[in-house]
Structures are given as structure tokens and as C-alpha cells.
Amino acid sequence: MYDFTSVVERDGMGSAKWKEMHEKNPHVPKGIVPFSVADMEFRMAPEIISGLGEYLKDLVMGYTFPTDAYYDAVCGWMKKRHRWDIQREWIVLSDGVVSAFFNAVKSVSEPGEGIIIMPPVYYPFFMAMERNKRRIVSNNLVIDNGRYVVDYDDLEAKARDPRNKALLFCSPHNPVGRVWERDELEKIGKICLENNVVVISDEIHSDLIMPGFSHQVFAQLNDDFAQNTITCTAPSKTFNLAGMATSNTIIQNKKLKEAYVETLMQNIGVSMLNIFGYKTCEIAYTQCENWLHELLIVLNQNRKTVENFIKERIPQIKVFNLEGTYLQWWDCRGLGMDYKALERLLIEDAFLFLDEGHIFGENGKGFERINLAAPEKTLKDGLERFAAALKKKNII
Ligand SMILES: Cc1ncc(COP(=O)(O)O)c(C=O)c1O
Structure with missing residues (x-):
């Protein structure tokens, strides 16, 4: 078609x-x-092209917040595709997932503190620490029988160090193409929870899953994990909308959300995105399945x-x-x-x-x-x- x-x-x-x-x-x-x-x-x-064309006809391009229809589209997508019931109050908008995890790293740590990552991994993960003067703590993935897996002992040792504040996690994992299984996520989540390490879960690739595999939203595994997680999502990989620079960060824990929003406001002072970004995301999530x-x-x-x-x-x-x-x-x-x-x-x-x-x-x-x-x-x-x-x- x-x-x-x-x-x-x-x-x-x-x-x-x-x-x-x-x-x-x-x-x-x-x-x-x-x-x-x-x-x-x-x-x-084509639904995006025609939808935006329609939208333009009567549009006034003033300062614009996301509409109810926008939030309904985001919540509807998470529920339908990921069985994840989210509330609109948990959503914070940002102009892309890289911005979102840069902000998340700053909101959960101070300069000099450590953030754990699992290389080989999406290279801006390194930049998030380098640019913000946080310490990169590498928990390298290992190849086991031709498949990348997590080194849990090493993760635990690094999580136990109180100077390390968060795990910046890539799920599914770019570049090794892993879709993490439930028991893997449970082990990672448990280690982080027990050691007060916040999980920043970048799930931008979560709609792009090959037959035989299924994506498990990390924060959806249980309430404790949900309270300890900042989840980065976006329609940009799924529908090729990176140029629209619109993403949704989902934070259930009030304190984590407040700290995240405070950091955002300190750094950029506004919480408004591009009017076309909102509409494109809404069309993608409601008409492009x-x-x-x-x-x-x-x-x-x-x-x-x-x-x-x-x-x-x-x-x-x-x-x-x-x-x-x-x-x-x-x-x-x-x-x-x-x-x-x-x-x-x-x-x-x-x-x-x-x-x-x-x-x-x-x-x-x-x-x-x-x-x-x-x-x-x-x-x-x-x-x-x-x-x-x-x-x-x-x-x-
Ligand atoms: C894991 C991961 N996070 C974030 C991004 C980029 O996100 P954005 O374009 O929304 O900043 C990419 C792009 O390749 C990615 O692979």
C-alpha cells in the first residue's frame, strides 16, 4: 500500500x-x-502529509501548548502498542530524546558524579556526561554465544558505589540490536533500585521490533521500577520524524519529575515546542499504524x-x-x-x-x-x- x-x-x-x-x-x-x-x-x-496540509489551512501560528488531542494520542499509543497506562501529568515534552536524556542526567546528578552506561552504545550517551562534567561509568556489554548480554556483577559493583547516581539505559539497544527480555530488565531494575540508582530508560526504538521479539517498557514492569525511572520516548524513529524534534519524557515519580522540569526551566526557560511537532506526533500516533x-x-x-x-x-x-x-x-x-x-x-x-x-x-x-x-x-x-x-x- x-x-x-x-x-x-x-x-x-x-x-x-x-x-x-x-x-x-x-x-x-x-x-x-x-x-x-x-x-x-x-x-x-501520506497520512502525515495530508494531515499537516489540512492543519495548515486555518492555522494561527501563535504560542501554542499541546492540545488534549495531543495528550490523548500519546497516552493512546502507549496503551495500545505497549500496554502501558500513562497519565498526561507524567508527560514532559522536549525537543528530542537527546535533549531529554541530557536534561535527565543533569536533574539526577551533580558535576563529578557518575552515570552508568552499557557500551557499545549510542555515542551521545557519552556526550551527555562529557558535556555536563559527569563521570562516565562503563558497564560494558559482553558477547555470550553470539549475543550481547549485561554483565550483572559489574553492574552491581558500579551501582553500589554511592557516587554513581543513574543508569542511562538503551532499550532496545542501539547499536547491538538487542530487545531486552523481561528477566534481564528485572535484574537490572532490581540492582538499580537496591542501590538508589535512577534508571533513565531511552526507549526511542521501542516500536521497531522484529518478529519473535517483544518490547517490555521498563517502567511498566512494576510500581517500584516506575517510581525510579525516567522514560524517554518519541515518534521520531518509528515514523521518521527526527526533523520535527518532538519527544515525550514520561516520569511517574513526582520528585523526579519536579527535578527534571526545574532543570529544563533553568536551562532553556520555556516548555513549548514547535506547533508542527505536536500535530505531526498526534497524526503519527493516531493515523499511521x-x-x-x-x-x-x-x-x-x-x-x-x-x-x-x-x-x-x-x-x-x-x-x-x-x-x-x-x-x-x-x-x-x-x-x-x-x-x-x-x-x-x-x-x-x-x-x-x-x-x-x-x-x-x-x-x-x-x-x-x-x-x-x-x-x-x-x-x-x-x-x-x-x-x-x-x-x-x-x-x-
Ligand atoms: C538510542 C537513541 N536515542 C536518541 C536518539 C536521537 O533522538 P532525538 O533525535 O529525538 O534527539 C537516537 C537516534 O539515533 C537513538 O538511537
């Missing part, structure tokens, strides 16, 4: 991903699509296409099973190349633009992350170029 095959030329639209591609290689030929930054190379859901349904089928197909290609043609690379997100994680160490040489080959010879693993932490070195949210044909073309470049250099 929807178009997930057309290539949209995003040069000239200010796309961060396309701009970065041209910066990395100014000689990239026309027709190359990058697979790095986590947004999608798909046309928008069918689009999401088809998107998930396409992403699952792309996942298989890429995984099969690598298995057959570049078996030196190990592809981790994608459980959620549209970001697939490759272990490229079997190619026997230095990670910088691999990046050069990708950029200069294969015109394949991925995200280098080391940006997600030291233990991401030798890995690559590929964004699967693009027309299948463009992914196949990119992989062919990669295989040809490796062959030419006698690496495979």
Missing part, C-alpha cells in the same frame, strides 16, 4: 546523513545512498537480505541477529583489517557509508553499524560494491 522502494534524493534538503557522506568523500558519484545516521530513506507516511505495520515487514526483509548476503559473500563478517531497531551490527574483525583501513576501503573504494563501531565505545572497535531503513535495492547495490572492493584488494 505504501511506497518503500523509491529513492528520495536528499541532497539540498540539509540531511545530516547525506551531508556527512559528501564530507567523508567529496567524490562520491551520484546515486549513492548512505546507511549511517539513524533516520530512514523512505517517503513519509498501518504504515508502521508495512515498514516493519520491509525492515525485516532488509534484515534478511543483508544478513544472507554477508553470510554467502563475506563470511568473514559476523552479523548479529537484529531483534529490534533498524540498525544492524557487524563484527568485521574476521576480515583481518585494521579498523581505519576498513573505513578507508568502505568510504573510498566501496562508497559504502556506515557508522564505525568505535564511535560507540572502545569495545566497538572493529565493528560497523548499518542502517537498514532504505530501499532494498540500494542496500544490495551497496553490498555488491563492498564485496567487489574487498575482492579487488584480495581480502576475500
